[in-house]
Amino acid sequence: MQRFFSYEYMYLLPLLLSAILSLKTFRPGWPKQYRLFAVLIWTTLLAEALANLWIHKLHNMFGWDYSRNNLWIYNFYFLIRLVLLASIFYQILYEPRTKKIVYGVTIGLIVFGLADYFIIQSPFQYNTYSVISCHVTLIALCLCYFRQLLQAPGIIVLHKEPMIWMTLGTFLYQSASLPFLIMFGFLNLQHSPLALSLLFINDIFNFIICTCYLISFLCKPQHSQPL
Amino acid sequence: MQTSTFATSLTIIISTLLVMSLSAAVIYFLFLYQKKKFRHQQELIEMREAFNHVLLQSKLAIQEQTLNHISKELHANFSHLVSLININLSEILPKSPAGQRENILETKSLAKQLMSELKALSANLNTDHIINIGFVQALQNELNRLAKTGRYDVSITKTGEEYRMQPEHEIILFRLCQEVLNNVVKYAKASKVVSKLSFSDDNFILTIADNGDGFDIDQALKQSGEKQSTGLLNMRKRASLINADLNITSHSGDGTIVTINIPHPQILKTYAV
Numbered sequence: 001m002q003r004f005f006s007y008e009y010m011y012l013l014p015l016l017l018s019a020i021l022s023l024k025t026f027r028p029g030w031p032k033q034y035r036l037f038a039v040l041i042w043t044t045l046l047a048e049a050l051a052n053l054w055i056h057k058l059h060n061m062f063g064w065d066y067s068r069n070n071l072w073i074y075n076f077y078f079l080i081r082l083v084l085l086a087s088i089f090y091q092i093l094y095e096p097r098t099k100k101i102v103y104g105v106t107i108g109l110i111v112f113g114l115a116d117y118f119i120i121q122s123p124f125q126y127n128t129y130s131v132i133s134c135h136v137t138l139i140a141l142c143l144c145y146f147r148q149l150l151q152a153p154g155i156i157v158l159h160k161e162p163m164i165w166m167t168l169g170t171f172l173y174q175s176a177s178l179p180f181l182i183m184f185g186f187l188n189l190q191h192s193p194l195a196l197s198l199l200f201i202n203d204i205f206n207f208i209i210c211t212c213y214l215i216s217f218l219c220k221p222q223h224s225q226p227l
Numbered sequence: 228m229q230t231s232t233f234a235t236s237l238t239i240i241i242s243t244l245l246v247m248s249l250s251a252a253v254i255y256f257l258f259l260y261q262k263k264k265f266r267h268q269q270e271l272i273e274m275r276e277a278f279n280h281v282l283l284q285s286k287l288a289i290q291e292q293t294l295n296h297i298s299k300e301l302h303a304n305f306s307h308l309v310s311l312i313n314i315n316l317s318e319i320l321p322k323s324p325a326g327q328r329e330n331i332l333e334t335k336s337l338a339k340q341l342m343s344e345l346k347a348l349s350a351n352l353n354t355d356h357i358i359n360i361g362f363v364q365a366l367q368n369e370l371n372r373l374a375k376t377g378r379y380d381v382s383i384t385k386t387g388e389e390y391r392m393q394p395e396h397e398i399i400l401f402r403l404c405q406e407v408l409n410n411v412v413k414y415a416k417a418s419k420v421v422s423k424l425s426f427s428d429d430n431f432i433l434t435i436a437d438n439g440d441g442f443d444i445d446q447a448l449k450q451s452g453e454k455q456s457t458g459l460l461n462m463r464k465r466a467s468l469i470n471a472d473l474n475i476t477s478h479s480g481d482g483t484i485v486t487i488n489i490p491h492p493q494i495l496k497t498y499a500v
Binding site: 157198 | 232235236239240242243246247249250251253254257258260261264265268
């Protein structure tokens with residue numbers, strides 16, 4: 001239990017709080033995208049809990065003795081995360097052409113991700129190809145949403161809109177952690193201690209994204225005011 | 228080996244910081260642009276409000292001019308004609324047979340009544356006259372006219388030391404009261420009209436209450452579009468023009484209370500400054 005008080009688990013606190021707060025979106029009147037966002041938070045929390053428990057306990061419980069490697073959980077979680085985030089962006093983006101592209105690209109990425117998971121790189125190796133393509137796609141989706149906000153005829157108070165905080169957190173995490181994640185797979189194979197020593201970068205951005213998610217659930221959806 | 232590890236770590240950290248700075252710049256730009264858009268929107272709203280204000284003032288000015296014209300016509304033309312009728316009747320009276328004299332006297336009395344009604348109406352429509360006698364007296368005259376019809380039990384009470392408001396404010400307030408009283412006559416089916424005027428150092432509160440049928444305010448506002456009735460909206464607009472707070476309380480079957488709260492003219496001047 002003591003080990004969970006280490007700085008690398010700090011992001012679990014805002015994540016847990018946002019998961020609790022996200023339950024309010026299941027009340028009547030909240031649009032679908034906020035519910036999907038709540039599902040994303042709960043999936044993240046469960047994935048994190050499972051991955052951490054796998055390393056420390058689950059891998060050798062009930063008489064079995066598997067590897068401590070929990071990358072198979074994270075690799076699969078990335079695919080679920082992509083599906084949920086793409087569904088949210090599908091809901092919040094208005095342009096039909098963009099929606100079609102989101103739909104097509106997401107299906108393509110899932111197929112590629114599954115191939116990468118089971119055939120190309122295997123579940124126990126960091127799935128760099130699919131992770132990088134997912135990151136780039138999500139960055140593009142965040143930018144599409146920002147563009148939509150800039151072009152919208154109406155106006156909303158940005159810092160009070162939950163979707164803004166969700167997109168900000170996602171955009172910051174996906175873009176800033178990209179250089180590290182591009183190198184992570186390679187470093188993990190070539191120089192594992194160095195890869196692990198640089199994991200603090202991912203921990204910092206994990207904390208930032210979870211804090212953004214927490215803030216987003218402290219806000220209420222805004223109604224656009226026409227100009 | 229040590230150097231290459233250090234170089235790799237440094238490259239990753241620097242590239243991460245660079246990308247993070249770029250992302251932060253994008254986010255900053257987004258917020259900045261939205262802030263500018265918001266400011267622009269506020270300016271547009273202010274401009275629209277100012278335009279509506281000027282438009283309403285012009286409308287009221289035109290209305291006052293028209294009423295003034297009608298008032299002068301009533302006074303100069305119609306009153307003159309009624310006077311001529313009266314003079315003719317006076318001339319006919321001695322020559323007419325005894326059987327018709329009663330009728331001629333009755334007609335003369337009606338002509339006199341018409342004359343006094345015309346004068347009262349002319350006075351109520353005349354802006355200069357209202358400014359001259361003041362809002363309180365003008366309202367009292369209007370209520371007296373209502374009482375004279377015999378259909379209403381009218382009462383007026385005044386508290387506090389009376390003071391005059393800006394002339395244009397008094398005119399707008401008086402027209403607003405005319406609209407309220409007009410609604411009482413047209414729709415309320417009331418038998419009693421109570422008016423209270425309260426002057427204080429901070430504000431002037433005018434209450435006009437009736438014991439009529441009352442109405443559902445929300446429904447009336449909703450139906451105003453369908454029925455093309457702008458009475459309530461006009462009242463609110465007039466009130467906002469003189470910085471007055473207009474409050475209408477009414478429920479079906481419970482009568483209606485209209486309260487108008489206007490800050491003291493000195494306070495209004497401070498606002499304007």
